Structures are given as structure tokens and as C-alpha cells.
Amino acid sequence: MSCLHRLNPLAKLLAIGPPALFLALTTNxxxxxxxxxxxxxxxxxxxxxxxxxxxxxxxxxxxVVLGFVLVYPFLVSGRVNxxxxxxxxxxxxxxxxxxxxxxxxxxxxxxAMLVLSLLFTLTTxxxxxxxxxxxxxxVSYRFGFGALAVLRFVPLLKNQFQLVRMxxxxxxxxxKGSRKILERTQRYALPLLSASLRxxxxxxxxxxxxxxGAYRNRTYLRRSAMAGRDYVFIGAFWIGAAAAALVLSRFxxxxxxxxxxxYH
Amino acid sequence: xxxIEMRDVRFAYAGASKPVxxxxxxxxxxxxxxxxxxxxxxxxxxxxxxxxxxxPGGIPGEFDGVVRxxxxxxxxATIAELAVQVGLVFQDPEAQLVTMKVxxxxxxxxxxxxxxxxxxxxxxxxxxxxxxxxxxxxxxIDKLSGGQKQRLALASVLAMRPSVLVLDEPTANLDxxxxxxxxxxxxxxxxxxxxxxxxxxxxxxELMEMTDRVLVLGRGGRIAADGSPREVFYRQYDELVQExxxxxxxxQLAHRLIRRGVPVPGAxxxxxxxxxxxxxxxxxxxxxxxxxxxxxxxxxESAANAAVSAETGANAGIDSESDAxxxxxxxxxxVLEIKPAEFTRDKDGVLKxxxxxxxxxxxxxxxxxxxxxxxxxxxxMIKLLRAEPGVIYLQGRDLAEWPAQLLTREIGYVFxxxxxxxxxxxxxxxxAFGLKSLALAKEEVDAxxxxxxxxxxxxxxxxxxxxxxxxxxxxxxxxxxxxxxxxKLLILDxxxxxxxxxxxxxLMRTMKELQESGHTIVIISHDMGMxxxxxxxxxxxxxxxxxxxxxxxxLFDREELLAEAGLGLPPSIELERLLRAVCx
Numbered sequence: 001m002s003c004l005h006r007l008n009p010l011a012k013l014l015a016i017g018p019p020a021l022f023l024a025l026t027t028n029x030x031x032x033x034x035x036x037x038x039x040x041x042x043x044x045x046x047x048x049x050x051x052x053x054x055x056x057x058x059x060x061x062x063x064v065v066l067g068f069v070l071v072y073p074f075l076v077s078g079r080v081n082x083x084x085x086x087x088x089x090x091x092x093x094x095x096x097x098x099x100x101x102x103x104x105x106x107x108x109x110x111x112a113m114l115v116l117s118l119l120f121t122l123t124t125x126x127x128x129x130x131x132x133x134x135x136x137x138x139v140s141y142r143f144g145f146g147a148l149a150v151l152r153f154v155p156l157l158k159n160q161f162q163l164v165r166m167x168x169x170x171x172x173x174x175x176k177g178s179r180k181i182l183e184r185t186q187r188y189a190l191p192l193l194s195a196s197l198r199x200x201x202x203x204x205x206x207x208x209x210x211x212x213g214a215y216r217n218r219t220y221l222r223r224s225a226m227a228g229r230d231y232v233f234i235g236a237f238w239i240g241a242a243a244a245a246l247v248l249s250r251f252x253x254x255x256x257x258x259x260x261x262x263y264h
Numbered sequence: 265x266x267x268i269e270m271r272d273v274r275f276a277y278a279g280a281s282k283p284v285x286x287x288x289x290x291x292x293x294x295x296x297x298x299x300x301x302x303x304x305x306x307x308x309x310x311x312x313x314x315x316x317x318x319x320p321g322g323i324p325g326e327f328d329g330v331v332r333x334x335x336x337x338x339x340x341a342t343i344a345e346l347a348v349q350v351g352l353v354f355q356d357p358e359a360q361l362v363t364m365k366v367x368x369x370x371x372x373x374x375x376x377x378x379x380x381x382x383x384x385x386x387x388x389x390x391x392x393x394x395x396x397x398x399x400x401x402x403x404x405i406d407k408l409s410g411g412q413k414q415r416l417a418l419a420s421v422l423a424m425r426p427s428v429l430v431l432d433e434p435t436a437n438l439d440x441x442x443x444x445x446x447x448x449x450x451x452x453x454x455x456x457x458x459x460x461x462x463x464x465x466x467x468x469x470e471l472m473e474m475t476d477r478v479l480v481l482g483r484g485g486r487i488a489a490d491g492s493p494r495e496v497f498y499r500q501y502d503e504l505v506q507e508x509x510x511x512x513x514x515x516q517l518a519h520r521l522i523r524r525g526v527p528v529p530g531a532x533x534x535x536x537x538x539x540x541x542x543x544x545x546x547x548x549x550x551x552x553x554x555x556x557x558x559x560x561x562x563x564x565e566s567a568a569n570a571a572v573s574a575e576t577g578a579n580a581g582i583d584s585e586s587d588a589x590x591x592x593x594x595x596x597x598x599v600l601e602i603k604p605a606e607f608t609r610d611k612d613g614v615l616k617x618x619x620x621x622x623x624x625x626x627x628x629x630x631x632x633x634x635x636x637x638x639x640x641x642x643x644x645m646i647k648l649l650r651a652e653p654g655v656i657y658l659q660g661r662d663l664a665e666w667p668a669q670l671l672t673r674e675i676g677y678v679f680x681x682x683x684x685x686x687x688x689x690x691x692x693x694x695x696a697f698g699l700k701s702l703a704l705a706k707e708e709v710d711a712x713x714x715x716x717x718x719x720x721x722x723x724x725x726x727x728x729x730x731x732x733x734x735x736x737x738x739x740x741x742x743x744x745x746x747x748x749x750x751x752k753l754l755i756l757d758x759x760x761x762x763x764x765x766x767x768x769x770x771l772m773r774t775m776k777e778l779q780e781s782g783h784t785i786v787i788i789s790h791d792m793g794m795x796x797x798x799x800x801x802x803x804x805x806x807x808x809x810x811x812x813x814x815x816x817x818x819l820f821d822r823e824e825l826l827a828e829a830g831l832g833l834p835p836s837i838e839l840e841r842l843l844r845a846v847c848x
Contacts (some may be wrong), residue, residue, distance in 0.1 A: 125364075126364065127364045132704035166643070167681075167684035167685040170646060171697065172668070173687045183740070184328045187687055191684050191686070202354060202360060203360070203362070205313065205360075206361075209316045209352040210420065211376040212376050214343050214344030215378055218381060220346070220371075220381070221374055222376060
């Protein structure tokens, strides 16, 4: 277990919250770039995550960034491009430097958010998180265990879906064609719905017969609480993020801060 | 004071037209182990839910009568009071585990009743020890086998320290090894003298030595038989057959022998007892033959049997040249052949290369532990999973070249859950759907559908919705729909799963008839007794490798191989062994 894995899930959530909010305000390329680099560094080293695995998770998001970069220059309004250098003239559309940078900044901002959230998701056990929410943030335990049951059910449902699809395939039921979408959905939904209801019912029986919900308060085998290292981590992360912002502003790279960035 | 007492219990689910329990009276004394039997749909599970107060406490419906468990009236006691007295284990391991880790699961109930962590610690340790899971305490639940999950479900109720344990078909989803392990734990729990156990099961042979009482819940929602196993199985045999409940093999055998004029003194419940009792009878060669013949069941000499009887006696292993595979294929048509090449290029494929030939008219059983690759292999056979070209051949033609449409006319595949295969809202449409690709005239379609409905006893339900049929009927419908286009090869995944004995037997007989009329049958099953009775050949898989393919009889001669594959001997073969040993 790495340092990050051992931290309280809520501590990680608290640590990444303010930097994420700050990121939402930025408009240029450099702030998200610096945050991405720093966060990835922290996640890989303190979280002991293999770089290859990290990249696999990130890859789809990189495509989204690329999408923004390619599409935005054509969509931004003239106000953004005003006084900017013309890069490319396709006749029907023009690409300005400012428009390109605007797209890049938007894409990178999204990526930075994802990278921050990965610090949490890649190093946190779902059970620990729910346990912490119930014990420390007083989320109702009924809700917490409900969420856990749903999470457990997702892979089962996926499995069921594949079975139903195969079972239909064997019968020569392809349900192809756009007009058949409705019919196909109904045909798949019926057995899946019946399986889900049955599962939910059985799960409820099993929980009830072990006295779930008998008392307003439960006790816990594992206590979830903030430790010294959690506070240290939160503090260090915030200071790091603030320091990065200061450095950027000192070199004049922080750019304009704004909540609304719709210049369309 | 009885540990469990039910007086005139009636219960009807909200919206149901007739009650599922209709005047149940029973008592189970403290520290007894009682078996509850009944046909599928008789209301066994509902009865179990009455014992921990979910009926009437949590499930809507009309309840009447008195249920007392461990001295408490379930209608008056709270869920928490009952939960520490009555532990319930259900059939489906997936649907009763709430958390993601072993330790958390055992703690779940203890946390609900607000125990202190130190006490939890003690109880978790004990419960895991009782169920042989101590080494897995910190494992993730999704990494456990089905058998381990079921033991965990048991551990998590044992930790509540109940005096009454109710288990509702706990081994239904388990393979033979998982079943044996669970039963071994139950035996120890019974021996500890701390528990009253009510067990709903139909794998009876292994349970006879540990059963004090047998209760039979009849179709009318009332207790139809109650007494010691010997009393119930011998005095009310015909009634039980009528009910359609599963019966111990030794009991069925004794009745068959008596009918054939071999007097079996006493009332035996296990094959060991039968053999002992038979020793008292002068065991002439004639009697012995009769017993052996009867023991082997009604297995008929089918076409495939005749075809392969020409084979040399073959100690069939896969590396032996003279195994069932290599049988004179020149004479018998090979329906399906798997050539020893990698199934996929994918490195972590489940199956290893194997050589397997399925002859026309064969009845082949695919056996092995859960996860050994049985279903995967079957899915390759029907191209649900695509093998590389040059691996699987159907009627001599590479499966990769078969168009999907044609394939569904050649091979039928009956899934474990029949509901998955329904594609229409009417029983007769369900059958007609299978004929679509043949482009027949309407009259011809109707005639064929009619014939199939008759054959599978579904004529009365032609207009019903498939989802509203009973479990046995659903299974028959899904089988019928897989035969209607004239499919000659039929693959069935655990066809008798969840069926009562009458339905299971009926289905297997239909399969045997199909085989006799030239169909080739491949079944995936854990039921070794059924395989011994019906299958001509068996293919054993272990961790994706084919470790045996040959005649079913020969499989049972190879004990070390059975043990390696996690399989056991069915009682009929065991009896034969014992009998031969006695006579030598």
C-alpha cells in the first residue's frame, strides 16, 4: 500500500477540491499544464501507480483534448480572435492563434480536472470511501450501503446483458436495423429487468436477515478518522497548488481568471 | 420447547390468487437437523422466510397463524432480535453478499447489531475458522470461488451466533467440490450440538447420515410428510414420487429392487447400507446381476453406444491413440471436431488446445469444476465465441466459414436461464420464430408449432406469455424452440438446474429420445448421477485443458482423474464398486 492508498479518502477529496475550483477559473494554457505535471508526479510517485496503467486510463481523455484543439478554432467568436495572428486561411474559415490557444486551454483544463480526480480514484478503495462518508460526514448508512449494493451489481448486470445477447444470438435474433431499436431494447430489457428485480429482492432479504437497519446507529469494525498524515497531506497539497499559481503569476503566465468563458 | 414451531401458518403474497402456504404445521426440536423437501414452487423458500420474520414482517401479503422460533413469536419480535437467533443462507452467492471484502462481510451483521469492535474481532475469527476461510480474511469477494462465497455467506450468519440455521438450497450454484466442502462444514456444525438446522436441498445422498428429520412440503402448501428419513422415504414413497421431490438414490434403488422381486431387508438410506443389507440376503450371481442392472438405471443401448462399442476397450485418455476420439471415424459420422490448435491468438484465453470429436448420435457430457471452461468450450462450438480458422469443424466444414443463419439451423443451444432466450411475447410465437429463416408457408409453420407444443406438453399454454410459465415449462419451451428448425446437435447448459426430480427426469428422457431419433446431445452438468445414467461419453475439463474424453463408464474407473478434476462418484457407481468388493 502506497502513501496515497493509506490516506483517508476524504483527505484526498479535500486536498484536490480547492485546486480543482481554482482551475475552473483559469483561462490560459500554462496553469493547467503545470497542475497536470505536478499532480501526475504526485500520483505516480506517492501512489505507486505504474505509468503504463496511468496512461491507459488517461488515453481517452487525451483524445477529447485533441478534439477541442481541432474544433474550437472554428467555433470561437470573433471577439477572441481580435488582433490575433492569422495562422491558416482555408477560405471558408480562418484559424487564428488565439482561437487555437483557447481550444487548447479548454482541453487542458478538462484534462487537469481528470488528472486531479484520478489522484483520488486510482488510490481509493470504494468501501473505504463509503465507510468514511458514513462515519465522518454522517451520510446515512442506509444510503451508503445502498450505493455499495448498486456498485456490486454493475458487473453482474453487465454479465447478464452479455448472456442475454448471446442467448438471443443463438436463436438467430439479431434485431438489426434502426427501426428495430425499440423492439430490441424491449427484448433485452425484459429479462434484465426481471433479473435485477430478483437480485434486489434477494439482496434485501439477505441484508434484513442480518439485522440491517435494526438500530439508528451502527458500530464499525474499522474506524474511519483523519490522522495527522491526512492533515499534512491536505496542507502540503494546498500549499503546492498555491505556490504553483504564485510562480505562474510572477512570470506573468497566470493569465486572466474568469468563471464565464463563453465567447461564442 | 421446540426450536421451530409453526402452527396453521397461511401466507399469500400480495396480489396472488392462492396462498403459497396453506395451513403449515411443524415442529423441529432443538439441535435437530431437518431436511425440507418439496417440488419446485411448493413454497419452501417462503417457509424459510417465515422463520426469521421477513414473512410477515418485511414481505407484503396475508399472513395467518403462529411461528415460534427459539421461543420467540416471529410476529412480535423485532428483526434484530430474530437475526441473532435465526441465520439464513440463500441459494445465490452473488445476491446475498453485501460488501467487497471477506472481513467486511462477516462484520456486516455484527455492525448492524452494534457490537463493540473487540467482540466483532473475536466472532469474525471464530466464524471464519468454522468455515475454513481464515486464510482468506483479507481477500476481495470477487476473487472467491462460488463455494467460498457460499461459505462466506454461512460465516456471516454464524458470526451472529444464532441457535437456528436455515439454508435454502445453499449448494444449487456450486460444483461438486464446493458442495462437498459446504456439507462437511454443516456436518461439523451439527456435531457441535449448538445448532438446529433446517436445510432445503435436493442433493440428498450425501446428507442422509446427518439428517434427523425429513419434512415434505406438499403442493397444497401443507406438510405432506414428517418423520425420520426412514419413515418418510419408505412409508410414503409413492406419495413423494407423486409430489415430484428428489429422493435419495438408495431409496429409489430399494423400491426398484423390491418391484423386481429382490427383497431388500430393512430400509437403507445410503448405498453403504444397501450393500450391508444385501449381504444378509444370499447374494447369488443372479441377484447380484439384477442389482447391478437395476443400479445402472434405464440406460438404453442407443445408436451411439452401438457405434462406439466397436472401439477397442481404450483406457481413454487424451494422449492415448485409441480413445473415443480416434474411434473408427470412417464408419460413424463426425458431427463436430476440435483440432488441437490455439482457440484464439489472445494469450489469456481460457482454453488450451485440445482434440475432441463428437460423433453423430452421441450423448456427451462436459464436466469439470466451475471455471474449468465448460461453457466457454460450448460457446466456441456454436460460434458465440469465435475461434481461429482451422480449430473447429462442423460436419467437416470449418466453423469460421459457416454463416450465422445456417448455423442456428444446425445447432441448438439451451442456456441455463431459459428466460434469456425468449424473443417474443407468446409461447407459440416463440416456436414460430425459430422457423422464420426457413421461409415456410404459414400452414406448415402452424403445423410444426402445433407438433412441438404437443411434444413438449405446452399445448395448453400456446397463447401464454413465456415469462409467466413455471420454471419447468420455461425450460421445456426454450428446449423446444431450439429444436424446431430441425437442429440435429443440441447443447444444453445445466439443463436440470433448479428443476424438481419429476421435471428433471422428464427432460432427460426427452433428450434420450432425441438421441435415439438421431440427434446429437451435448450437456454441461455437475450431476454425476444423471451423467452416469444418461450420457454415453464424458469430456472432463480442468483449468481449460481436456484431461479425459471417453466412455462415461471408463471415467468412473479412474479415481485419481476424478479427484484431480474435483468430481466424485455417483451413488450408482459406488454401489457397484462395493458390491463387487463384497462378492470377490
